[in-house]
Amino acid sequence: MVRRLKTGPIRVLIAKPGLDGHDRGAKVVARALRDAGMEVIYAGLRQTPEEVVRAALEEDVDLIGLSILSGAHMALFPKILKLLKAQKAGNIPVFAGGIIPDEDARRLKKQGIRAIFGPGTTLQEIVTTAQRLARGPA
Amino acid sequence: MTGSARTPPLARAILAGDRRALAQTITAIENGDTRVSATLRALYPHAGSAPVIGLTGPLGVGKSSLLSVLIGLLRERGKTVGVVAIDPSSPYTGGSVLGDRIRLERKANDDGVFFRSMASRGEAGGVAASTREVARLLAAAGYDVIFVETVGSGQVDVAIRGIATTSVVVLVPHLGDEVQTLKAGLFEIADVFCVNKADLPGADLAARDLSELVALGAARDGWAPVIVATSTTRPAGIEELWRAIEAHEQFLDQTGLRVAHERARLSAEITDRVKDRVGHEVAERLDHDVELRRLLDRVVARKIDPAGAAEELFRTRYATR
Ligand code: B12
Ligand SMILES: Nc1nc2c(ncn2[C@@H]2O[C@H](COP(=O)(O)OP(=O)(O)OP(=O)(O)O)[C@@H](O)[C@H]2O)c(=O)[nH]1
Numbered sequence: 001m002v003r004r005l006k007t008g009p010i011r012v013l014i015a016k017p018g019l020d021g022h023d024r025g026a027k028v029v030a031r032a033l034r035d036a037g038m039e040v041i042y043a044g045l046r047q048t049p050e051e052v053v054r055a056a057l058e059e060d061v062d063l064i065g066l067s068i069l070s071g072a073h074m075a076l077f078p079k080i081l082k083l084l085k086a087q088k089a090g091n092i093p094v095f096a097g098g099i100i101p102d103e104d105a106r107r108l109k110k111q112g113i114r115a116i117f118g119p120g121t122t123l124q125e126i127v128t129t130a131q132r133l134a135r136g137p138a
Numbered sequence: 139m140t141g142s143a144r145t146p147p148l149a150r151a152i153l154a155g156d157r158r159a160l161a162q163t164i165t166a167i168e169n170g171d172t173r174v175s176a177t178l179r180a181l182y183p184h185a186g187s188a189p190v191i192g193l194t195g196p197l198g199v200g201k202s203s204l205l206s207v208l209i210g211l212l213r214e215r216g217k218t219v220g221v222v223a224i225d226p227s228s229p230y231t232g233g234s235v236l237g238d239r240i241r242l243e244r245k246a247n248d249d250g251v252f253f254r255s256m257a258s259r260g261e262a263g264g265v266a267a268s269t270r271e272v273a274r275l276l277a278a279a280g281y282d283v284i285f286v287e288t289v290g291s292g293q294v295d296v297a298i299r300g301i302a303t304t305s306v307v308v309l310v311p312h313l314g315d316e317v318q319t320l321k322a323g324l325f326e327i328a329d330v331f332c333v334n335k336a337d338l339p340g341a342d343l344a345a346r347d348l349s350e351l352v353a354l355g356a357a358r359d360g361w362a363p364v365i366v367a368t369s370t371t372r373p374a375g376i377e378e379l380w381r382a383i384e385a386h387e388q389f390l391d392q393t394g395l396r397v398a399h400e401r402a403r404l405s406a407e408i409t410d411r412v413k414d415r416v417g418h419e420v421a422e423r424l425d426h427d428v429e430l431r432r433l434l435d436r437v438v439a440r441k442i443d444p445a446g447a448a449e450e451l452f453r454t455r456y457a458t459r
């Protein structure tokens with residue numbers, strides 16, 4: 001409804017859906033995005049897909065980042081994309097990282113996850129991608 | 139009123155419970171986006187008398203955890219809740235990690251709660267410049283009780299007094315030295331003291347120390363701060379905490395102080411806004427002022443001092459008397 005002012009900082013939600021307790025990667029990414037001047041809402045561990053979507057809408061984020069190392073991504077990511085669409089928020093870009101096999105990553109990207117990063121990705125690459133996704137045309 | 143043709147669509151959407159419209163308007167307020175001015179103007183009369191509860195206190199004392207259990211308690215009683223939780227912005231990059239949401243536990247799909255994280259964006263005093271307006275927007279959107287969690291800087295977040303109807307200062311046992319340093323400001327803002335983490339040893343002692351301090355201080359406007367011990371992990375004392383908050387809210391109504399305080403807060407807000415505008419305008423005008431440049435040359439040459447230059451500029455440009 002309100003077109004965003006380009007002057008405001010980028011707002012990103014970093015969430016860990018599911019029961020996965022590996023939170024190092026999510027925290028590292030959150031800090032890197034903060035250091036790039038973004039406002040990062042870190043929602044913590046064990047979020048249901050519903051909670052992730054609710055947080056994204058209440059916080060009016062420009063970008064959603066999901067982190068999963070437990071292997072549950074094929075169940076959780078599509079569910080989140082579906083819920084976003086149901087809320088007419090399918091335009092909010094979603095990117096992700098963690099332990100996600102290449103074959104799964106290909107399929108998830110087809111479903112609408114915009115970028116997926118595995119272990120060893122440089123933080124610079126993640127920051128650049130976040131900036132592009134958050135500011136680029138949806 | 140609600141359906142009036144002159145009410146902007148965005149305002150109508152917010153009054154109708156559109157959460158997305160509310161979230162986007164908050165962003166616009168934060169960004170100083172004047173396109174929502176008409177919306178805010180239309181909503182102002184709807185921001186009635188919802189209690190605004192400030193939660194303040196040092197880093198990590200359990201403000202967000204208390205918020206979560208208080209929300210649970212209020213939802214059980216059928217009250218809806220709007221929250222603004224502030225965390226600091228980095229002074230170097232302007233970025234921020236907003237972590238107050240981590241503690242939030244609520245029933246799935248409960249539209250009775252709206253939780254918004256906010257970066258302080260360089261504002262000192264524990265809240266952001268736009269916090270006041272956002273709290274008011276949440277009230278206009280119809281939430282029964284509004285909570286504001288301040289930054290938790292370790293200093294006393296005094297700015298909360300300009301926003302909250304009731305301010306809760308949260309402390310933990312063994313804050314001995316910290317309480318000493320906070321003392322000056324503490325009693326200026328606390329309507330309720332909450333000694334959280336009462337499951338840890340030393341809570342009784344802390345509460346006793348506090349009550350001695352409270353007894354020493356003069357009651358402000360006839361209200362002596364109430365001290366409550368709580369634990370969010372056990373949990374314990376949460377009902378007592380809410381009762382203390384309610385007691386203060388009732389006190390405000392019974393004494394007529396609610397209106398007096400509201401008036402004082404609004405007066406301060408208007409003054410702040412004018413000061414901001416004037417400050418900007420003056421800075422902009424001085425930027426092109428040849429007189430400033432002339433005086434500056436003399437200051438640089440050590441002919442006059444900066445205070446003298448400012449005095450002269452003020453006299454020639456701004457003094458009305
Ligand atoms: C450290 C670790 C742990 C720690 C976790 C500590 C913590 N609080 O995070 C502990 C010891 C607790 C642990 C426990 C377990 N672990 Co473990 N753990 C690891 C290990 C060795 C490193 C993970 C890590 O922290 N890496 C450092 C961070 C910085 O990297 P990262 O998370 O990959 O993040 C990077 C990218 O992935 C990406 N990224 C990540 N998230 C996001 C999000 C976004 C939005 C973006 C853009 C990018 C992004 O960017 C980051 C920077 O490059 C991995 C193996 C590995 N090499 O990955 C196994 C691993 C993840 N664990 C595994 C397992 C099985 C477990 C356990 C179930 C049992 C066990 N075997 O110990 C438990 C379960 C814990 C739980 N409750 O969920 C498996 C998972 C298997 C799978 N997915 O099929 C792994 C892969 C080991 C293996 N090869 O078997 N583990
Ligand atoms: N033992 C105990 N720990 C608690 C209690 N309440 C909160 N904590 C813990 O204290 C830590 C900080 O809690 P938060 O609720 O995030 O505190 P906060 O004041 O909001 O923190 P900031 O917003 O960072 O200033 C967490 O690890 C909580 O689990 C309590 O009653 N007892």
Ligand SMILES: [Mg+2]
Nearest residue numbers: 201202237238
């Ligand atoms: Mg907090």
